[in-house]
Amino acid sequence: MGGFFSIIKYDYLQRTRSYAFLLTLCASLVIAYSFIPGPDANYYTIRIANHVGVYNSAWLAYVTAIMASVFISLLGFYLINSNIKKDIDTGIGQIIGSTQIKNVYYLLAKTLSNFLLLGTLLGIVFLVSILLFFVYNDGFDFELITFVKAYLLIPVPMLFLTSVLAVVFEVLLVRYSVLQNIGFFLLFSALLTSGAFTETQFAFDVFGTKIVMHEMEESVRTLTGQQEEIDMSIGYVLSDSKDTNGFIFNGLDFPTSFIISRVLWSVLGLIVLFLIAPFFHRFKVRQKLRTLSKKKTLSTSKGMNELELLSMPKPPTNYSILPLIKMEFWMLIKQGSKWLWLLNITGIILLIMLPLKLSHQMILPALWFLQVGRLSSLSTKEITNNAHYFAFTAYKPLSRLLLSQLVAAIILLLLIAAPLIIRLGIQVEIEEILSIILGSILIVSLAVVLGIASKGKKLFEVLFFLITYANLNKILILDYFGGMPHNSYYLMNLLLLSIPLLLLSFIMRKKELRNY
Amino acid sequence: MILEIQGVSKRYNKNKYGLRDFSLKIEKGILGLLGPNGAGKSTLLKMIATLSKPTTGIISLNKNNIVKDADFMRRRIGFLPQDFGVYPNLNAYEFLEYLAAMKGIGGKGIRSRITQLLEGVNLMEAAHRPIGSYSGGMKQRIGIAQALLNKPKVLIFDEPTVGLDPEERLRFRNLITDLANDCIVILSSHIVSDIDSIANKVAVMKEGGLLHYGSQAEIIEQVEGKVFEEMIAPEDLSAFKVDHLLVSTTRKEGQILVRFITEKPTRQCIEKTPSLEDAYLFLTQKSFKNI
Numbered sequence: 001m002g003g004f005f006s007i008i009k010y011d012y013l014q015r016t017r018s019y020a021f022l023l024t025l026c027a028s029l030v031i032a033y034s035f036i037p038g039p040d041a042n043y044y045t046i047r048i049a050n051h052v053g054v055y056n057s058a059w060l061a062y063v064t065a066i067m068a069s070v071f072i073s074l075l076g077f078y079l080i081n082s083n084i085k086k087d088i089d090t091g092i093g094q095i096i097g098s099t100q101i102k103n104v105y106y107l108l109a110k111t112l113s114n115f116l117l118l119g120t121l122l123g124i125v126f127l128v129s130i131l132l133f134f135v136y137n138d139g140f141d142f143e144l145i146t147f148v149k150a151y152l153l154i155p156v157p158m159l160f161l162t163s164v165l166a167v168v169f170e171v172l173l174v175r176y177s178v179l180q181n182i183g184f185f186l187l188f189s190a191l192l193t194s195g196a197f198t199e200t201q202f203a204f205d206v207f208g209t210k211i212v213m214h215e216m217e218e219s220v221r222t223l224t225g226q227q228e229e230i231d232m233s234i235g236y237v238l239s240d241s242k243d244t245n246g247f248i249f250n251g252l253d254f255p256t257s258f259i260i261s262r263v264l265w266s267v268l269g270l271i272v273l274f275l276i277a278p279f280f281h282r283f284k285v286r287q288k289l290r291t292l293s294k295k296k297t298l299s300t301s302k303g304m305n306e307l308e309l310l311s312m313p314k315p316p317t318n319y320s321i322l323p324l325i326k327m328e329f330w331m332l333i334k335q336g337s338k339w340l341w342l343l344n345i346t347g348i349i350l351l352i353m354l355p356l357k358l359s360h361q362m363i364l365p366a367l368w369f370l371q372v373g374r375l376s377s378l379s380t381k382e383i384t385n386n387a388h389y390f391a392f393t394a395y396k397p398l399s400r401l402l403l404s405q406l407v408a409a410i411i412l413l414l415l416i417a418a419p420l421i422i423r424l425g426i427q428v429e430i431e432e433i434l435s436i437i438l439g440s441i442l443i444v445s446l447a448v449v450l451g452i453a454s455k456g457k458k459l460f461e462v463l464f465f466l467i468t469y470a471n472l473n474k475i476l477i478l479d480y481f482g483g484m485p486h487n488s489y490y491l492m493n494l495l496l497l498s499i500p501l502l503l504l505s506f507i508m509r510k511k512e513l514r515n516y
Numbered sequence: 517m518i519l520e521i522q523g524v525s526k527r528y529n530k531n532k533y534g535l536r537d538f539s540l541k542i543e544k545g546i547l548g549l550l551g552p553n554g555a556g557k558s559t560l561l562k563m564i565a566t567l568s569k570p571t572t573g574i575i576s577l578n579k580n581n582i583v584k585d586a587d588f589m590r591r592r593i594g595f596l597p598q599d600f601g602v603y604p605n606l607n608a609y610e611f612l613e614y615l616a617a618m619k620g621i622g623g624k625g626i627r628s629r630i631t632q633l634l635e636g637v638n639l640m641e642a643a644h645r646p647i648g649s650y651s652g653g654m655k656q657r658i659g660i661a662q663a664l665l666n667k668p669k670v671l672i673f674d675e676p677t678v679g680l681d682p683e684e685r686l687r688f689r690n691l692i693t694d695l696a697n698d699c700i701v702i703l704s705s706h707i708v709s710d711i712d713s714i715a716n717k718v719a720v721m722k723e724g725g726l727l728h729y730g731s732q733a734e735i736i737e738q739v740e741g742k743v744f745e746e747m748i749a750p751e752d753l754s755a756f757k758v759d760h761l762l763v764s765t766t767r768k769e770g771q772i773l774v775r776f777i778t779e780k781p782t783r784q785c786i787e788k789t790p791s792l793e794d795a796y797l798f799l800t801q802k803s804f805k806n807i
Contacts, residue, residue, distance in 0.1 A: 312632050315666050318622030327614040334605045386601025390662065393565050394618035395590045401618060516568055 004105055011083070011113040016120070020454040024079065027463070028121045032128035034236070035067040036060060036136065044239055046213075048220045049230050052244045056140035057133060058251035061150040062216075064129035066209040069155035070192065070234060072121055073162040073207070074469075077184050078462050080114040080163065082177065084170040093283035104277035107167050111273060114163035122159060126151055146251055153254055154208040157262045161206060164269035171280050178340055178373065203261035209234070215252040223247050236475055321400050321407075328408035331381075332374045343370055344416065351419040359420050360432065361483040365471040367416055368443065368481075372464050374412065375447040376457035378405050379509070383455055392513055402509050406444055406502070413440035431491060435482020438494040442480050445501035452508040517544050517578060517669055519564070519700055524573030526559050526724075534559035536724040538573070546696045548715030549704040550796050555721040557704045558598060561674050564702065565595045577670065591620060594668030596659045598675040598704075604648025608639050608658055611647055612665060619666045633661040652679040660688070664695075671701045677710050689714050712792035720799045727799045732792055739777055739790040739798045746785035747771045761801055763794055 015021065036055070037044055044052055046063050053059035087093035096106065126147065133142060165187075169180040195210075196202050202211040217230050347367035351359045377384070379402070382391040394401045414421070417436050424432050443464070450460040470478040479486070480494065519542040526534040535556040551557050562568040564575060566586040575582050582589040602611060612630045616622055634640050637657035642650065647658065656679040663671060673692070677685045692701055693714050705711055711718060718735050720727040728735055743763070748756055750772055753765070763775040775788065777798050 312629055312667075313625050315616070315621040315629050316623035316625045317620060318617075318626075319620045320622070323613075323617035323622045327610070327617050330610065331603065331606065331614070381603065385603055386599065387603060389565075389567060389595065389597035389600050390615055390618060393567050393590055393593065393595055395620035396587055400620075514569060 003101075004109055007101075007106070007109040008112045008116065011109065012116045015083075015113070015117060018456075020456045020459055023454055023459055024121070024462075025124060027459075028124045029128060031071065032064065032068075032125040033132070035064045035125070036129070036132045039136070042239070043236055044233075044244065045236060046216070046232075046234055047237070047239075047244065048213075048216050048232050048247075049224070049226070050244050051220045051223070051247045053216070053249040054140070054246045055133070055136045055138045056248065056250075057143040057146045059249045060129050060133045060136075061143075061147040062154075062212050062249070062251060064125055064132075065150040065154040066207075066212060066234060068122055068125045068151070069158045069207045069209055072118060072125065072155065073158050074185075074188055075462050075466065076118045076121060076159065077162050077166055077188075078181065078465060079458060080117055081166040081169060081180055081184070082458075083110050083114060083166065085175065085177065088175075088283060088285055093285075097283035102277075103280040103282060104274055107171065107273050107277055107280060108270075111160075111163045111167050111269075114166050115160050118159040118163060119156075122151070122155055149254075150212075150251070153259065153262050154212065157265045158207050160266050161269045164273055168272060168276055171276050174281060174285055176337070178337065199255055199257055202255075203257050206265060208258075208262060211254070211258055212252065216249055219249050220247055235473060236470065237473075319395065319400070321404050324400055324404035325408050325411075328404045329411060332378075332408055332412050335374050335377065340370065348416060348419055351417070352423075356420075356423055356427070359423070360481075361474070362472060364417055364420055364436070364481055364483065365468050368413055368440075369464060369468040371412065371416070372461050373457075375409060375444060375464070376451060376460045378409050378444070379448040379451035379505070380455065380457055384457075388516070392516060397513060398506055398510055402448075402506060406448060406505065409444040409447070410440050413444065432482050434491055435494065438491065438498050439481030442494060442498040442501060445498060445505050448505040449501055449508060452505065452512055517700055518542070519670060520574070520576045521560075521564075522574045522576070524560075524563065524570045524575060526556075526563065526568065527571040533724045535563075535570070538724070538726055540719060540726060540729060542700055542702065542717075544696070544698075544700055545716035546692060546701045546703060546714055548711030548718040549702060549721065550708065550711060550718060551721035551727075552800055553706075554723070555800075556724040557721055558674055559724070560721070561595075561597075561672050561702065561704055564589075564670070565593060565597075565672055566590055567595075589670065591666075592669040594663035594666065594671045596663040596673045596676050598678070600659055602647045602650075602655060602658065605646055607646055608634055608643040608661075611658065612662060615662045616665050621666050629665070630661075633664055637661045653681065653684070656680060657684075660691075669699045671695060671699055673701070673703045675705055676703065677705065677707065685710065708791075708793040708796055718792065720796060722800050735795045735799070736790050736792060739795045741787065742777050742779055742798065743775065743788045743790040743794045744778060744781050744785040745773060745775050745788050746782070747773055761797060763797055 035045055045067055046052070053063070084093075087096060130142075130144075130147060165184060169183060173180045173183070191206050194205075196205045197214070202214070205211065213232055213234070217232060220226070220230060344367065347363055347370065350363045351367070354363060382388040391397065391401060414437065417440070421433055421436060424436075447460045447464070450463065451457065453459070467478050467480070471481075471483065474484060476484055476486070480497075482490065482494075521538060521540045521542075524538045525536050528534060538556070538560065549557050549560070559568070563570050564582075566582060566589050569583055573583075577589055577592065580588045603614070606614065609630060612633070613626070616626050616630070631640075634643050637660055639654060639657055639661070642654065647655065650658070656676070660676065663673070671692075677688060680688060689710070692703065695701055696714075696716070703711060703715065712732060715732065717730065718732055719729045720735065728738070747768070748771065750770075753772055753774070756762070756774060756776075760774075760776040760778055763777060765775075766773040775794075776785075777794060781787070
């Protein structure tokens with residue numbers, strides 16, 4: 001049993017002792033802070049009709065707990081869903097596979113390590129929510145028990161289930177990480193949008209949020225006497241805080257059935273783990289995949305021939321950047337599975353077929369997000385493939401190699417957006433075309449900067465997901481491709497963001513080269 | 517062609533040095549770099565390859581300071597690192613074309629050069645398969661091919677024979693001997709036999725410093741009259757190890773033939789002709805054995 005806990009402990013330590021995790025913690029602080037809008041903020045996170053709760057313990061505890069349950073589970077999945085893959089990639093899995101550890105113990109250890117990681121993020125949100133109570137002090141009593149109760153019953157079981165799901169997806173879909181991501185997102189969306197109105201239905205709400213939202217709705221209904229359906233929203237929605245009225249939310253006493261259901265959800269997670277354990281590949285992945293694709297490790301019995309170096313032609317010099325751009329572009333194209341290109345082509349066709357506004361606002365950000373794997377590996381592939389020995393000793397690694405990587409990725413994004421750009425060109429929408437071009441530069445530079453800073457892909461992937469989520473929810477401030485109407489300074493703002501990011505990518509790569 | 521390393525140090529923190537005040541002048545031919553793990557061989561090679569910068573000191577190639585002007589070296593270098601990786605989705609042609617573009621070579625002739633190199637390392641059959649599916653030896657061979665892409669003037673091989681079978685090692689040694697007529701070859705290895713048959717000069721490193729530098733004969737001279745062999749009983753081996761610097765042991769008819777280095781031979785032992793391996797062990801371990 002000691003060994004089991006050691007796996008959890010060291011797996012957790014391995015994942016948290018990284019610069020990327022430090023950056024994730026910082027991002028969690030910012031996100032947690034944003035859960036409760038300040039008095040002058042121009043957005044809200046939870047609103048019932050035009051009512052927002054006064055900042056007492058119950059409102060802060062339940063709002064942050066609801067937001068944590070939804071957002072940490074969504075974003076957290078993308079942070080934790082490569083835990084087993086890491087063991088495959090590092091070769092540690094080969095060692096684990098040859099030990100006595102039972103499948104179910106290994107999967108449970110991975111689940112608990114995932115849960116600890118998400119729990120750390122939740123802990124930060126919890127502490128920030130308490131801190132915010134004192135910062136926005138409205139003269140209400142601080143009730144620690146309200147915070148603890150809300151967090152224990154709402155996000156904790158959801159995060160445990162997310163941890164289980166990450167392991168389940170990794171076991172069943174092995175290396176198809178894009179399919180795992182999309183699968184989880186679809187499941188998440190379906191669960192989030194399902195309705196619950198009775199005590200029994202609340203027990204089936206995996207997020208544990210609907211019962212609280214219902215209680216909030218009832219509080220507003222009592223206050224206003226309104227009988228018809230009340231408009232409620234969770235998420236980041238822009239609005240002037242002066243347009244809202246305050247109401248007192250005192251929390252709720254959870255029914256026993258709900259409390260039991262929260263425990264049962266966790267138990268269900270454990271049962272699922274036990275059920276999938278026999279299907280765990282136990283790191284026979286390479287052989288398995290090769291059998292499927294009928295490929296095998298190539299090994300020629302014949303070794304090196306005699307190399308006649310003197311008879312070889314002198315290699316022609318060519319310091320042009322074009323061959324590098326061509327190769328970088330080719331590498332971007334080759335990356336990822338073929339069916340992802342099917343999705344891309346579908347998206348490109350939709351860019352042609354759908355109304356212009358819809359294409360620009362919804363299809364383009366989604367289509368660009370499909371390239372997340374390509375963009376996140378743009379400046380990290382050298383390190384992750386251990387090929388930095390070649391890349392960092394290339395001739396002019398900044399002005400040739402890095403530049404070619406940036407240019408190739410921008411070309412890729414613009415080619416994907418080409419049908420939209422042509423349609424906008426026909427209507428002489430120059431400003432929107434410029435927005436798309438600057439947007440592609442901005443997102444590619446961001447990918448490079450975050451990749452170099454974190455020495456990994458995750459940070460950009462999670463952030464890009466968040467930005468795309470915001471884009472699809474029409475949050476103006478995160479529209480980086482001109483999908484929504486903006487003021488006349490918009491292009492200038494995009495330029496002012498893109499150019500420093502572009503410069504920063506060169507500065508950071510230069511620093512990376514110097515300190516390697 | 518002269519590569520000069522002058523007073524080079526690499527400091528990681530206040531008390532930890534990867535290399536300390538290291539100086540060496542390398543001319544055309546093969547330099548064998550020997551040293552135990554942690555001696556600083558890879559640190560030195562990375563600095564010569566411009567992958568890392570020295571904390572202090574100068575590295576120059578034909579009087580050009582490559583610490584300041586790294587691109588001067590990058591145009592002329594071929595580097596085969598230890599434990600290098602590849603881009604698994606690319607095939608051999610694409611990988612070499614990509615690295616050729618990185619090195620600043622290209623145009624019409626590059627395709628035929630790549631073909632010749634792939635034929636030379638016997639990877640033509642697998643040239644259109646993703647490198648991710650290659651065996652360890654094949655990856656090592658493509659590593660050798662990339663190092664030769666630009667007809668380098670300075671060739672650095674860090675543990676190059678890892679993954680190669682005995683026949684391939686022999687061919688690789690022949691290849692290096694050919695190359696050394698026209699350029700500087702620095703060959704780092706744990707395997708003394710990889711170096712002793714071909715290196716013109718040998719540098720022995722330890723704990724970030726240079727222990728000895730010279731021709732093989734000069735290095736072997738250090739153990740002249742100190743290498744002996746003797747038959748001992750198996751049960752005496754442990755005690756023998758404590759008092760002697762052991763080079764090798766061979767089982768023979770229930771007894772053990774030990775080869776060792778000492779300055780105070782006993783009457784039963786027989787003096788032997790020293791080899792580079794004897795000298796290497798003597799130089800790197802004599803302080804431990806108090807010889």
